[in-house]
Amino acid sequence: MSELDHIALQTLNLKIGYKKDDQVRVLFEPLSLTLTKGELVCFMGSNGIGKTTLIKTLAGIHPPISGSITRNFPAAIVLTDKVSGNLMTVRDLVTYGRYPYLNWWLTLTDQDHHLIETAIKKVHLESIANKHLSQLSDGQLQMAMIAKALAQDTNILLLDEPTAHLDLNNRVEIMNLLRSLARETGKTILVATHELDLALQTADKIWLATQHKKIVEGIPEDLVLDGTFDNEFQLKGFDLKTGKVKHTPYRKTLIQLEGSGPEFLWTKNALERNGYEVGPSKTQVTVTFKEGYPEYILSLSGAEVKFESLKDLLIRLKA
Amino acid sequence: MKQNSARLAIFILTIALGILFLLNISMGSVSISLPEVLKALFSETGTSSEILWQFRLPKAITCVLAGSALACGGLMMQTLFRNPMAGPDVLGLTSGSSLLVAILLLAGRYGSFITFVQSPWSVALAASLGGAMVFVIIISIAKYVRDNTALLIVGLMISAATSSVVSVLQFTSQADDLQTFMIWMLGSVGSTNWSELVVLTITISMGLGISMSMIKALNGMLLGDSYAQNLAINIKRARTWIVIATGMMVGVVTAFCGPIAFVGLAVPHLVRLIIPVSNHKILLPAVMLGGAILLLICDVIAQLPGSTQVLPLNAITSMIGAPVVIWMVIKAKRISV
Numbered sequence: 024m025s026e027l028d029h030i031a032l033q034t035l036n037l038k039i040g041y042k043k044d045d046q047v048r049v050l051f052e053p054l055s056l057t058l059t060k061g062e063l064v065c066f067m068g069s070n071g072i073g074k075t076t077l078i079k080t081l082a083g084i085h086p087p088i089s090g091s092i093t094r095n096f097p098a099a100i101v102l103t104d105k106v107s108g109n110l111m112t113v114r115d116l117v118t119y120g121r122y123p124y125l126n127w128w129l130t131l132t133d134q135d136h137h138l139i140e141t142a143i144k145k146v147h148l149e150s151i152a153n154k155h156l157s158q159l160s161d162g163q164l165q166m167a168m169i170a171k172a173l174a175q176d177t178n179i180l181l182l183d184e185p186t187a188h189l190d191l192n193n194r195v196e197i198m199n200l201l202r203s204l205a206r207e208t209g210k211t212i213l214v215a216t217h218e219l220d221l222a223l224q225t226a227d228k229i230w231l232a233t234q235h236k237k238i239v240e241g242i243p244e245d246l247v248l249d250g251t252f253d254n255e256f257q258l259k260g261f262d263l264k265t266g267k268v269k270h271t272p273y274r275k276t277l278i279q280l281e282g283s284g285p286e287f288l289w290t291k292n293a294l295e296r297n298g299y300e301v302g303p304s305k306t307q308v309t310v311t312f313k314e315g316y317p318e319y320i321l322s323l324s325g326a327e328v329k330f331e332s333l334k335d336l337l338i339r340l341k342a
Numbered sequence: 343m344k345q346n347s348a349r350l351a352i353f354i355l356t357i358a359l360g361i362l363f364l365l366n367i368s369m370g371s372v373s374i375s376l377p378e379v380l381k382a383l384f385s386e387t388g389t390s391s392e393i394l395w396q397f398r399l400p401k402a403i404t405c406v407l408a409g410s411a412l413a414c415g416g417l418m419m420q421t422l423f424r425n426p427m428a429g430p431d432v433l434g435l436t437s438g439s440s441l442l443v444a445i446l447l448l449a450g451r452y453g454s455f456i457t458f459v460q461s462p463w464s465v466a467l468a469a470s471l472g473g474a475m476v477f478v479i480i481i482s483i484a485k486y487v488r489d490n491t492a493l494l495i496v497g498l499m500i501s502a503a504t505s506s507v508v509s510v511l512q513f514t515s516q517a518d519d520l521q522t523f524m525i526w527m528l529g530s531v532g533s534t535n536w537s538e539l540v541v542l543t544i545t546i547s548m549g550l551g552i553s554m555s556m557i558k559a560l561n562g563m564l565l566g567d568s569y570a571q572n573l574a575i576n577i578k579r580a581r582t583w584i585v586i587a588t589g590m591m592v593g594v595v596t597a598f599c600g601p602i603a604f605v606g607l608a609v610p611h612l613v614r615l616i617i618p619v620s621n622h623k624i625l626l627p628a629v630m631l632g633g634a635i636l637l638l639i640c641d642v643i644a645q646l647p648g649s650t651q652v653l654p655l656n657a658i659t660s661m662i663g664a665p666v667v668i669w670m671v672i673k674a675k676r677i678s679v
Contacts, residue, residue, distance in 0.1 A: 084571040100572045107424045108564040108620035115621060119565060123574040127558055129623055155618075175573075 030095060031179050031211035032058040032081060037090035039073065039080045050076055051236045053090055058179070058213060063205040065222035066215040068232025069256075074215040075103070078183045081213070096178035096211075097123075101168045103184050109157035113167045116156060117142050120174025142173040146200065162193035169200070180204070180212045187217070194218060198225045219256070220266070223247065231255060267292075272300035278340075279303055282310025286317045293333045299340070308336070348624040351617045355631040359406070362638045366405065367398040369647040397532065400539050404531040405641050406634040408599050409609075411546045411591035413633025414553050416606025417626065418584050421560050422481075425490045429607030430592040433480050433497035435473040436603075437504035439596035442472030444511045444523070462541040462598070469597035470545070474589025476500055481581065528654035529600035531641055538598050549591035552583055553626060560584075560622040602637075603656055604663025609633045612666060636662070 036053040050073035058064060068074055079085035081092060082100045099120070106116070120142065121135045131139075143152050146166040156164060165185055172180055182201070186194040198218070202225045205212045213230075216222055222229060223243040231239045231246060233255055239246070246252055247263050262269045278294055280287065280301050287310050291301055294308070307322040319330040321339060330336040368379045374390050382390040383399075412430060419428040419435075430436050446468040483496050512523055534542065559580030562570035570577045595602065610625075613632040619625055640658040 079568060082572055084568050098572075100569070102568055104566045104568055106565050106569075110614060110618045111564065111620040115619075119561070119569070119573060122558065122562065125558065127555055129558055129561075 029059045030057055030093075031060050032095065032098070033093045034081070035091045035093070037080070037092060038088040039076055039085070040088050041076075042088060047088060049088060049236075051232070051238060054238055056230065056238065056240065058211045060178070060211055061205055061209040062227040063202055063212045063214070063225060064228045064230055065218075065226035066213055066230040066232070066238075067217070067219065067222060068215075068238075069234075070217075072232045074232065075183050078102070078181050078213070078215055082181050094179065097175075098179035098181050099172035099175035099177040101165075101172050101180070101182040101185050103187065106156065106168075109155060111156050112153050113148050113156070113159070113163075113170070114139065114143065114152045116167050117152075117170045117174045120171045120176070123175065138176055139174050142170040145173055145204075146170045162189050162196070165189065165193070165197060166200075169197070173204075178210055180210055182212070182214045184215055184217070186221070194221060198222075201225070219252070219263075223266075270295040270298070272298055274298040274300075276300065276306070277302045277304035279305075279307040280310070281307065284310075286310045290319065290333060290336075293337060297337055297341070345624075348617055348619055348628075352624065352628050352631065355628060355635065359631050359635050359638075362635055362642075363402055363406065366402045366638045366642055367394060369642050370398060370645050371648075371650045373647065400534050400536060401532045401641065402638065403539060404534045404542060404599060405637040407542050407546045408531060408595040408602060409605060409633035409635070409637030410630035411549060411595050411633070412602060412605040413609035413613075413629045413636070414550055414626065415588040415592045416608075416633075417610040417622075417629045418553060418556070418560065418588055419477075419606070420610055421563050421622070422581065422584055423484060423490070423493060424563065424566075425493060426611070427490070427494055427607070428497075429604075430473070430588065431501075431601060431603045432494065432607055434476045434501035434504060435589065435592045436596050436601040437501040437508070438472035438474075438476030439469040439593045440472070440508050440527075440601055441504045442468040442475075443597050444508045447519070448511055448515060462538045465597045466541050466545055466594045468593075470590045470593030472589075473593040473596065474585055476504070477585045477589050481585065526600045527656075529602045529656035529659070531599050531637070531655060532652070534598050542594055542598055545594045546591050549587040550630060552587035556580055556583060556587075557622040557626060560626070561620075564620060600656065602659055604659045604667075605633055605636060608663040608666050609636055612636070 034054050034056045036055060038049050038053055039051060040047065040049040066074055066077070076085060078100065080087050081094075082098050083092070083094065084100070117139050118131070121131065121139065124135070125131070143149055146169055148163065148166055148170060151159070151163065156167070159167065169182070169185065172182075180201075186197050189197070198221045201212050201214060204210050205227070226243055229241055229243050229246055231241075231251060233239055239251055241251070252258070252263050260269045261267075272295070274297070276299050278299050278301055280291055280294065282290065290308065290310055294301055305324070309320040309322070311318050311320060316331070319333065319336045321328045321330065321336060328339060330339065364376060364379060368374050368376055370393075372393060374382065374393070378390055379394065382388060382394050385391050415435070416429040419430065419433065420426055422428075443465060446465060479500060480493070480497055484493055487493050487496060512520055515523070559570070559575050559577065562573060562575035562577065563580070565573075567577055592606070609632045610629050613625065613629045617624060617628050637659070640655060640662060644653045644655050644658045646653060
């Protein structure tokens with residue numbers, strides 16, 4: 024296979040934006056971007072920078088100002104647009120995905136039924152397939168919209184903020200679903216999102232819209248380490264390189280920490296969150312296990328005290 | 343709701359329509375029993391036969407046609423504007439039709455093309471154009487006004503403006519014209535003759551046919567323009583056809599029966615109450631049947647069976663329609679498309 028065979032979508036000197044009367048508002052410098060088969064790309068950037076417009080332009084529902092888009096496959100979209108029809112069921116919504124293939128009388132073939140049910144199963148909505156959209160939670164509604172896009176049976180999926188307004192659990196579920204779809208079905212998926220932490224952990228590639236009207240392309244780790252994200256987001260108190268919120272060691276106390284596993288990491292978190300600095304010191308906390316349960320041993324000027332919870336440990340430390 | 347139970351509901355509505363149709367033609371100032379009705383329908387002579395063929399059948403057929411046309415137009419407008427309060431009378435389509443009919447009649451009086459004016463076809467054409475014109479105006483305003491409530495206010499204003507022009511025309515017209523006009527404004531399905539009925543039947547059948555061919559686009563409109571476009575639905579073309587069909591149907595009904603209120607607004611909601619679906623493949627035929635049924639019922643009430651008095655149809659449709667809409671809003675806390 025040649026390099027070209029991997030390309031799902033490509034833009035060349037694409038200018039996007041709005042034309043009104045004689046005025047043209049271009050959102051980005053000419054874009055030459057590529058989406059290859061089976062990759063999950065997270066498209067990040069601040070609000071109002073033009074993510075939705077780019078998604079719509081790539082989908083072919085918003086006209087480009089100039090330049091070209093080569094779409095080697097049809098694309099299905101998931102937008103933030105509100106859907107009316109409160110009496111619409113989940114299955115009705117997913118059925119919409121088959122519309123491009125249906126006649127005017129909307130006759131469904133066995134193949135259509137099969138694809139609709141498969142899409143519903145994929146997002147785990149079988150139990151509520153006959154529920155009205157007005158009865159769904161935000162997360163379920165978003166899943167139903169994704170199922171609609173899946174029923175469209177396209178090789179490209181373009182999603183605009185699919186995780187907005189969702190709680191962490193639903194956000195992770197959706198990103199994981201998209202991740203596995205890209206891997207298992209070879210779909211090319213572009214997700215516009217604000218979820219920096221999730222994007223860094225799931226995306227194959229990041230498109231980062233910058234304040235200078237450019238879109239920087241790269242794999243997440245490179246963009247973190249070369250400071251692109253820091254420049255762009257002007258992160259306030261979040262250390263991207265460690266993936267944690269920055270803490271000031273205001274207690275000016277060093278504590279040496281020993282141990283392993285998640286308990287070690289969370290003990291460190293607890294200490295730093297409370298203003299301690301972790302480093303070589305005579306005051307030492309050791310994380311050990313006793314019959315499967317963690318035990319925190321504090322060695323303070325020769326004496327050893329054992330604690331069963333971090334809460335008790337912190338109370339003792341602060342005393 | 344399963345496809346089958348929806349089919350059953352449509353079947354029951356069809357049966358109900360048939361029964362009501364027979365009931366409607368048997369009731370009136372002179373009550374004709376059902377066996378007599380059936381006998382009279384197939385005989386040429388006799389008083390009953392004359393009453394049926396000259397008055398009651400045209401009236402009942404007009405009810406069926408007008409009811410389904412208005413309800414179908416109402417549903418399509420609610421879907422197109424994604425606004426539960428949209429309807430041909432609410433957004434001023436009926437007023438637009440009235441205006442052009444009034445202008446045509448007035449032009450007929452002062453102009454020399456009286457024969458042209460008197461043809462039911464030209465009246466139908468004028469009324470359809472009036473309705474479609476207002477529809478186009480509302481759609482173009484809707485592009486700038488995204489707010490549902492604002493759109494309704496614009497509709498009310500257009501309605502008020504056209505009605506005022508009609509009033510001016512009335513004011514300047516002669517006394518006998520005025521009376522005709524006032525009676526027309528009260529709404530009536532009883533004044534259509536067979537030649538007008540032909541125009542009504544042809545125009546409304548075309549309108550309903552176009553509507554049925556739009557089910558895919560109408561469903562698509564529920565998702566909004568962007569999704570519809572992504573699903574290869576040509577919304578722009580569909581919009582044009584919906585304007586033509588609705589303008590045509592509302593226009594002819596308004597021309598021959600007067601501005602009948604509430605049917606277009608209330609029937610889609612009433613039908614959704616019985617058949618809770620959003621799919622226009624089921625909803626559209628059900629709403630057509632529902633509109634016909636409602637207008638037949640209203641007409642029976644307006645006839646005050648057993649008495650020689652006849653109430654204005656518009657009063658009855660509003661009397662039924664208004665409480666229904668209020669009750670629904672209260673019951674559901676909100677209404678939606």
